[in-house]
Amino acid sequence: MYPSISHALYDIFGLNVKLPVQTFGFFVAMAFIFGALVLKFNFKERYERGLIPIVVTRLVKGKKLSIKEILPNVIFGFLLGYKLFYAFWHWTDFSNNPQELIISSEGNLLGGIIFAAFSYYILYRDRKKELEEYPEEKEVEVKQPPQDLVWEITFSCALAGFVGAKVFHFLEYPETLAELFTDPSSAIFSGLTFYGGLLFGMATALYYCKKLKMRLFDLLDIAAPSLMLSYGVGRLGCHFSGDGDWGIVNNLDKPTWFNFLPDWLWAFKYPHNVNGEGVLINNCDPFWGYHCFELQEAVFPTPLYEFLACLLIFLVLFLLRNTLLKTGLIFSLYFILNGLERFAIEKIRVNVVYEWGFIQPTQAEVISLFMIIIGIIGFVFFYKRKPN
Incomplete structure (x- = not known):
């Protein structure tokens, strides 16, 4: 694992270069960039087909500095x-x-x-x-094609999403709230919950619906493939940094149908993880500093599974974007597939559970189940709805 890009350069190329770029942060940035590029492509495609209007903004020019x-x-x-x-x-x-x-x-x-x-x-x-x-x-x-606003939309939704991801993380792990005062850098820059980011990002999208003169679900349909791709790329950051977002212990024998794939895709100990969790690695290179640890028992590398699932879902949504043209269908399908993916992966992930009598669901399981139900209802509703 590579806590920072400097560790990756040293391990892969033997370069001892000090860079202030954390691996998780690097992949989060890549997630937004790739998502924005796909979003820009979708905006441009729909604008050129006359499906969304040009953006007209009224500005006051000639004002003195205040x-x-x-x-x-x-x-x-x-x-x-x-x-x-x-x-x-x-x-x-x-x-x-x-x-x-x-x-x-x-x-x-x-x-x-x-x-x-x-x-x-x-x-x-x-x-x-x-x-x-x-x-x-x-x-x-001032007239602009909607694709020119993509980077503004991305930055605004990213900022709102970050706040939402932190809020939901504190709700899931309330004991970490005290770290805001004892260790603020750790509290702010670690621990993010995707669904909190999604909900806050959607709230920000409401503002841009007014600015773009679009209906909310038209905008969400355009954004759905980007959201899925960004989530998947972000999961690579969890894996390559080893931030603790891994699966449960996997002592199962590797199945025969899995033999053509490397062992670390079945069970992995996350050596040099950024959290410094596990047991000391023998003969560890001093370059790694306090990252000379690996898990005592191998676990399911769930971030990789999620990346592969998200990539597949992204391709499905992207390829169907010009087939499911009724408003709301693509985003409803996104809700269904995203919910199914997350609900399934929760069965082998390490997570805090809620004690609700005879059931002990995780926060993500509860939210993903609601997403599946809402997605199915939405898909049926929008499919039967007469086109506007």
């Missing part, structure tokens, strides 16, 4: 420079634990002042150029 505009830009510039300058002069510490630096109060005051001044200059320069074109305030219409 404190409300200056202050956020200057503060952001200051914080960016404050952290970047400090990271540059303390590169080794930053590359070993970037999240600790981001959360801490450590920084470089001179760097903050330089970046704050530069941020103000850029804002002032752009507004001066605008005032030359619009000496008086004037409302103008």
Whole structure:
């Protein structure tokens, strides 16, 4: 396993390069990038076929700079420079634990002042150029094809999704809430629950429905394949970092029908996992530091199973996007398949269970079961509904 990209470069290529990029964070970023590219393709395809309108935004040009505009830009510039300058002069510490630096109060005051001044200059320069074109305030219409807003939509939904994933993680593991005060970097940058992110992301999508003049389920239909692909790529981050999101102990003999696949796909000990869980690895290279541990017993590598399942579901949704054209069908199918995938994998995953009398479901099992039911009802409803 590779706690950071530096560990991957060292293990694969023998390069001892210190980079402040955690493996899990890298794959999360890749998940959003791949998802955004597919989303942009789907938007462009539907826009060119006349299925979704051009986006018209009304803006006021020729306004003088106000404190409300200056202050956020200057503060952001200051914080960016404050952290970047400090990271540059303390590169080794930053590359070993970037999240600790981001959360801490450590920084470089001179760097903050330089970046704050530069941020103000850029804002002032752009507004001066605008005032030359619009000496008086004037409302103008800006027209954009919807695919041009994809990165804005992705960033907004990602931010809301992160908050939702943390909220649901704290609901599932309430004992970790105290870490916000005792170990904030660990509490913020670890432990995410996908379904919380999905629900908060959908809430953000409501805002863009109004902006894009689209119905909610039209937007969700377009986004469904992207959501599935992003989730799958994110699961690779769980696997390659070894973040604890693995399966139960697997002492079963490898079945004969599985023989053509490598042993680690059946049972895996997650050596050098980012959590430092398990027993000490003999003759461990000092480069790995405190990541010289592997699980005492092999477990099911469930993140890999989920990645493969998500990739298959993504292909199904993507290939059916021009067949199931009635509003809501693709997203309803996404709900059904996503729920089935997650409900099935929960049977071999390590998770906290709820004690509900004679049944002990996990949070994900409860949510995925509701997703399956809602998806089936939605599919039948939208299928029978007359096309608009």
